[in-house]
Structure formats: C-alpha cells, structure tokens
Amino acid sequence: xxxxxxxxxxxxxxxxxxxxxxxxxxxxxxxxxxxxxxxxxxxxxxxxxxxxxxxxxxxxxxxxxxxxxxxxxxxxxxxxxxxxxxxxxxxxxxxxxxxxxxxxxxxxxxxxxxxxxxxxxxxxxxxxxxxxxxxxxxxxxxxxxxxxxxxxxxxxxxxxxxxxxxxxxxxxxxxxxxxxxxxxxxxxxxxxxxxxxxxxxxxxxxxxxxxxxxxxxxxxxxxxxxxxxxxxxxxxxxxxxxxxxxxxxxxxxxxxxxxxxxxxxxxxxxxxxxxxxxxxxxxxxxxxxxxxxxxxxxxxxxxxxxxxxxxxxxxxxxxxxxxxxxxxx
Amino acid sequence: xxxxxxxxxxxxxxxxxxxxxxxxxxxxxxxxxxxxxxxxxxxxxxxxxxxxxxxxxxxxxxxxxxxxxxxxxxxxxxxxxxxxxxxxxxxxxxxxxxxxxxxxxxxxxxxxxxxxxxxxxxxxxxxxxxxxxxxxxxxxxxxxxxxxxxxxxxxxxxxxxxxxxxxxxxxxxxxxxxxxxxxxxxxxxxxxxxxxxxxxxxxxxxxxxxxxxxxxxxxxxxxxxxxxxxxxxxxxxxxxxxxxxxxxxxxxxxxxxxxxxxxxxxxxxxxxxxxxxxxxxxxxxxxxxxxxxxxxxxxxxxxxxxxxxxxxxxxxxxxxxxxxxxxxxxxxxx
Numbered sequence: 001x002x003x004x005x006x007x008x009x010x011x012x013x014x015x016x017x018x019x020x021x022x023x024x025x026x027x028x029x030x031x032x033x034x035x036x037x038x039x040x041x042x043x044x045x046x047x048x049x050x051x052x053x054x055x056x057x058x059x060x061x062x063x064x065x066x067x068x069x070x071x072x073x074x075x076x077x078x079x080x081x082x083x084x085x086x087x088x089x090x091x092x093x094x095x096x097x098x099x100x101x102x103x104x105x106x107x108x109x110x111x112x113x114x115x116x117x118x119x120x121x122x123x124x125x126x127x128x129x130x131x132x133x134x135x136x137x138x139x140x141x142x143x144x145x146x147x148x149x150x151x152x153x154x155x156x157x158x159x160x161x162x163x164x165x166x167x168x169x170x171x172x173x174x175x176x177x178x179x180x181x182x183x184x185x186x187x188x189x190x191x192x193x194x195x196x197x198x199x200x201x202x203x204x205x206x207x208x209x210x211x212x213x214x215x216x217x218x219x220x221x222x223x224x225x226x227x228x229x230x231x232x233x234x235x236x237x238x239x240x241x242x243x244x245x246x247x248x249x250x251x252x253x254x255x256x257x258x259x260x261x262x263x264x265x266x267x268x269x270x271x272x273x274x275x276x277x278x279x280x281x282x283x284x285x286x287x288x289x290x291x292x293x294x295x296x297x298x299x300x301x302x303x304x305x306x307x308x309x310x311x312x313x314x315x316x317x318x319x320x321x322x323x324x325x326x327x328x329x
Numbered sequence: 330x331x332x333x334x335x336x337x338x339x340x341x342x343x344x345x346x347x348x349x350x351x352x353x354x355x356x357x358x359x360x361x362x363x364x365x366x367x368x369x370x371x372x373x374x375x376x377x378x379x380x381x382x383x384x385x386x387x388x389x390x391x392x393x394x395x396x397x398x399x400x401x402x403x404x405x406x407x408x409x410x411x412x413x414x415x416x417x418x419x420x421x422x423x424x425x426x427x428x429x430x431x432x433x434x435x436x437x438x439x440x441x442x443x444x445x446x447x448x449x450x451x452x453x454x455x456x457x458x459x460x461x462x463x464x465x466x467x468x469x470x471x472x473x474x475x476x477x478x479x480x481x482x483x484x485x486x487x488x489x490x491x492x493x494x495x496x497x498x499x500x501x502x503x504x505x506x507x508x509x510x511x512x513x514x515x516x517x518x519x520x521x522x523x524x525x526x527x528x529x530x531x532x533x534x535x536x537x538x539x540x541x542x543x544x545x546x547x548x549x550x551x552x553x554x555x556x557x558x559x560x561x562x563x564x565x566x567x568x569x570x571x572x573x574x575x576x577x578x579x580x581x582x583x584x585x586x587x588x589x590x591x592x593x594x595x596x597x598x599x600x601x602x603x604x605x606x607x608x609x610x611x612x613x614x615x616x617x618x619x620x621x622x623x624x625x626x627x628x629x630x631x632x633x634x635x636x637x638x639x640x641x642x643x644x645x646x647x648x649x650x651x652x653x654x655x656x657x658x659x660x661x662x663x
Binding site: 030056059061062064066067068069070071072073074075076077078079080082097098101102105106107108109110111112113114115146147149170171 | 431432436443450452453460461463466491492496498499655656657659
C-alpha cells in the first residue's frame with residue numbers, strides 16, 4: 001500500500017487505508033459485511049484487511065442486512081466500534097429500523113448514558129448502469145433523523161479523512177461512498193489526517209455564483225466551473241461533505257457574497273437534500289440573492305438499465321448552462 | 330406442556346434458599362403489576378402499561394442463572410427479567426412513570442428501559458429489533474474473550490419477525506454466547522399466536538438454525554431454571570439456545586384492553602394456572618418455607634411497591650429544555 005500512496009490516491013485505496021489505519025489504532029474497530037473478508041469486497045474496498053486482522057476483526061456476513069445493522073448497534077453498545085458495509089445503498093432500506101429507531105435513538109433513550117459508535121458504509125449513486133435497485137442515492141431518508149450523522153465525500157483525500165473521523169465518532173454515522181468515483185484519483189492527504197465531520201469544503205473559489213454539489217455532482221460542477229470560467233463567469237463550488245449536521249455557515253457565507261446559488265445532487269428533487277440547502281439559503285440570504293435558488297437533481301423516476309441511465313442525471317454541460325442563465329438572466 | 334425437541338434436565342437442583350429467592354421475586358413482580366395496573370386505572374399513570382402478570386416464573390428462574398456482568402436485552406413485557414437482573418423496583422417504576430430518575434432521565438417510558446449499571450439494554454419499542462441487537466452485545470463479549478452471557482427475551486408474536494430468523498442464524502454461525510427466550514403467552518397483542526404459526530412449538534424453529542430449542546412450562550420456575558441453566562452453560566461455551574417458555578397472559582395486551590377476543594371460559598380458569606400461588610404452595614410444601622414468613626414478604630412487597638409508586642408519582646418529569654437533549658454525544662451527554 002505504501003508504494004501507491006506517494007503521489008496519488010484513488011478512492012478505493014482511500015477507503016481501504018482508512019479501515020486499515022483505524023483497525024491498527026483501535027482493537028475495538030471491527031468490520032462486518034457481505035464478502036468483505038476473504039473475498040476482499042465486491043468493490044475491492046477491503047483488500048488485505050482479512051489477511052492482516054483475521055476473521056475476528058473482519059467478519060464475512062450472510063445476507064441478513066436488518067439483523068446485521070442491529071447487531072452492529074448491539075456491538076457498539078457493548079464497547080466495540082463496528083463498521084458495517086451495506087453493499088448497495090438501495091439495500092439500506094433493509095436497515096432503516098436499526099438505523100433510524102435503534103442506532104439513532106439509543107443515546108437519547110438511555111438518558112445519554114449509552115452511545116452507539118458505529119459506521120454504516122454504503123455505496124450510492126448511478127454510473128454502473130445496473131438498474132433500479134443498484135444505483136439510488138437515498139441520503140435524504142437519513143438527514144431527517146435526529147441522532148444520526150450522514151457523511152458523503154466526493155474525493156479520495158476527503159473520503160479517507162472523513163471515514164477515519166466517522167470511525168472515531170461517538171455517534172452512529174452513515175457514510176455514503178459513490179460507486180462511480182471509486183477509481184477517481186487525487187492527491188493523498190497528509191499522513192494520519194482526520195477531517196472534522198460537519199465541515200464543508202470550498203472545492204473551488206469563485207465570485208459570481210455558488211454551486212453547492214454533493215457526491216458525483218461535485219466533479220460535474222467543477223467541470224462546469226471550468227466551462228463557465230472560459231465565458232468569464234467565476235463559480236464557487238462548495239461540497240458540504242457532511243449532510244447531517246450540515247455546515248450552513250460555509251454555504252451562507254458564500255451565497256451572501258455571490259448572490260446566486262445552484263444546488264446539484266443525484267437524488268431526485270422532491271424533499272432531496274437540495275431542498276434543505278435551498279431553504280437555508282432562502283432563510284438566511286434572501287436580501288443578498290439576485291435570483292431564485294435553482295435545484296438540479298436526478299429525475300423523479302426509477303433508474304433504467306444501460307445507457308438510458310445517463311439521461312436521468314445532471315452533467316457538467318447542464319450545470320454550466322443553468323448557472324450561465326442564472327448569472328446572466 | 331413440557332414437550333421439547335431437545336431434552337433439558339427434567340429436575341432442577343433447587344435449594345430451599347433458591348426457592349425462597351424465587352418465590353420472593355415472583356411475589357414482588359406480581360405485586361408490582363397489580364399496583365401499576367391500579368395506578369393506571371386510577372389515572373395516576375399516563376401513557377400505557379403492558380402487564381406481565383403470568384410471566385413471573387421466568388424472572389424467578391433467571392435469578393438462578395444470571396452472573397454479575399451478564400447482559401439483558403429485554404422487550405416491553407420484561408419487568409420480571411429486569412428485576413431478576415438486579416434493577417430495583419424503584420428503578421423500574423421510575424421508567425414506567427418516566428421520571429427524571431429513570432435510566433432514560435425521563436426520555437423513555439415503559440417500553441424503553443435501560444440500566445447501564447445492570448447491563449440492561451431495553452431501549453427499543455420496535456418488536457424484534459432487540460433480538461438482532463442482542464447478537465451484537467454477545468458478539469462484543471465473545472470478541473473480547475469475556476465469559477458474559479447475553480439473555481434476550483421477546484414474545485411469541487415477535488418470533489414471526491424477520492429479525493428472529495436472521496438473528497438466530499447469526500448467533501448459530503458465529504457461536505455467540507446468547508440465550509434467546511420466547512415468552513409464549515398465547516396471545517400476540519389482540520390475536521392468538523396459534524393462528525399465526527404452523528409448528529407446534531416456536532422452539533421447534535431452533536432446529537432450522539442448528540441450535541437446541543426447548544419448549545417448557547413457563548409457569549414452573551424450577552423447570553424453567555433447569556432449562557435456562559443448561560442454556561446459560563452452553564452459551565458460556567459459545568453455543569446459543571432458544572428457550573420457549575409457555576405461559577398464559579393473565580391480563581390484556583395493555584391495560585384497558587377489553588379482551589373481547591378471549592374465550593370467557595378460558596379467562597374463568599386463569600387462576601387454576603396462576604404461577605404465583607401455585608409456586609407459593611409448592612415452595613412451602615417442598616422446601617418447608619414458613620407461611621408466616623411468606624406473608625411477611627407479601628406485606629413487604631406491597632409496601633415497597635406502594636412506596637415506589639408514591640415516590641415516582643411525585644418526582645419531576647423531564648423539563649422542556651432536557652426533552653430535546655442527549656441526542657448526540659458532543660452536544661449534551663446527560
């Protein structure tokens with residue numbers, strides 16, 4: 001692994017390294033999931049972990065998502081720091097009771113005396129063209145639940161630093177990876193960097209408008225910003241990175257300065273995280289806004305298989321066109 | 330009623346002292362339910378109450394099984410288990426009344442009972458989540474090489490949740506130190522469990538997961554203790570078991586349940602199978618317990634429970650400010 005991290009890091013290795021470093025640091029960290037052990041994960045995210053830590057730290061689990069999520073809660077209650085991998089975010093539906101009712105409410109229901117330091121990692125988003133049950137982005141189901149934290153990074157360095165933070169966090173964290181970005185490369189983070197949860201990043205600074213984007217849409221928005229720059233428009237791109245708690249200050253500060261905002265995500269528009277972000281901007285920046293906040297989102301439709309998938313989601317060209325209309329309109 | 334797929338010892342090794350402890354807990358548990366039901370009927374208790382009358386023998390049997398440090402993952406009709414685990418009448422009543430003294434500090438209520446001190450994790454109000462959660466508690470003990478057993482209890486209706494099946498399988502494949510106890514009290518809420526299963530015993534399902542299943546008379550604390558001792562001993566060696574305690578719910582699903590689904594003839598015979606007076610008779614006859622002593626325990630239990638209810642009735646409930654705290658660790662922890 002050391003050979004690979006010198007000059008660049010891809011997201012896949014960022015995830016593996018975060019596991020490895022945290023499992024070395026803290027013997028209470030265990031990994032549970034389907035095929036995460038000897039098989040090293042269907043996405044190859046757990047390479048070497050089974051060999052290094054053995055079957056008592058890396059547990060190959062049967063297809064029993066609801067029980068596994070509750071099991072993680074129970075293990076966390078009794079002193080472990082479990083990481084549960086849910087292979088596709090679509091299957092998170094099977095764990096909702098464990099996350100929303102058990103993990104999220106245990107601290108409250110025990111008068112603050114019992115914490116649930118667990119991480120559920122899952123892979124969201126389209127890009128593999130494998131249809132309706134393997135490409136959804138369901139983050140907003142969980143950003144509505146008090147007691148949970150929801151993290152959704154978009155580049156390798158953030159993925160590593162935020163996953164390490166999630167594993168160390170005293171509360172349950174839903175950590176949403178983007179399967180289309182697993183091969184993305186970027187600069188490696190400083191050794192042992194742990195990023196704070198709840199802090200957005202300004203992925204590109206700009207002055208004419210603010211684009212707030214999540215997951216795969218961060219990269220599309222950065223490409224859109226390049227196109228806009230060619231036309232003389234300076235776009236600031238903000239990646240919230242953590243969706244719950246949401247870093248509203250970074251967003252509000254930016255929009256108050258630029259006066260225009262576009263919010264972009266892969267999930268469908270109705271009640272998506274973009275609705276929350278737009279509402280925060282409207283509540284706090286109304287008099288600084290030069291135009292209504294625009295949301296660009298995935299189509300309100302199940303995802304079809306094959307190339308038809310691409311029709312459903314915003315891309316750099318669409319983001320750039322929308323931003324241009326907004327600034328020049 | 331004592332049929333079982335896997336044979337458990339038929340005779341328990343119970344001393345006169347064991348019998349006295351068991352009977353005393355059964356008396357306290359019964360008095361607690363009677364007085365809680367009365368408090369609810371009198372309008373002194375808001376929310377709801379699910380009586381465990383008829384379940385007393387399970388708590389008594391667990392008294393002989395729990396070691397310090399063992400874990401309990403109960404359900405909403407588990408006050409006998411909670412008392413057996415060491416929670417005081419006052420602690421249990423505080424949670425039923427949701428006072429600031431409760432484990433939840435007034436954030437839980439009857440169906441959300443926890444005690445860090447006694448390793449009781451009854452936070453969930455969703456039936457069946459606790460079965461799967463208990464496997465995680467047991468997994469943590471196992472991974473640390475600790476000898477503690479996790480006892481998970483649930484009702485007959487909950488044995489139809491998917492979590493029951495997934496959790497039993499996980500416990501079996503990972504050799505977890507857990508004992509599952511199904512309190513089959515014949516009713517699943519307002520319906521009969523026999524209408525919802527097609528096996529004679531819920532314990533028979535254990536075979537499908539490769540673990541022993543015991544169906545035993547849940548009104549007999551000694552038989553239950555013998556079975557549970559076997560199950561606890563196996564659990565300490567990493568072998569899980571399912572124990573089905575067959576009992577009869579003496580009251581409604583909740584207080585105020587008119588129970589029109591119950592056969593009046595069955596209700597009329599409830600006292601014939603009441604586990605508390607029957608063990609009272611047996612303990613006096615078999616172990617020579619002094620009847621006057623037993624009466625003194627009954628009087629003491631009435632006083633203890635009445636004092637706890639009177640105390641809880643006067644204690645403050647959660648403040649408006651605290652009602653939305655303790656959601657995250659760093660924001661507020663108490």
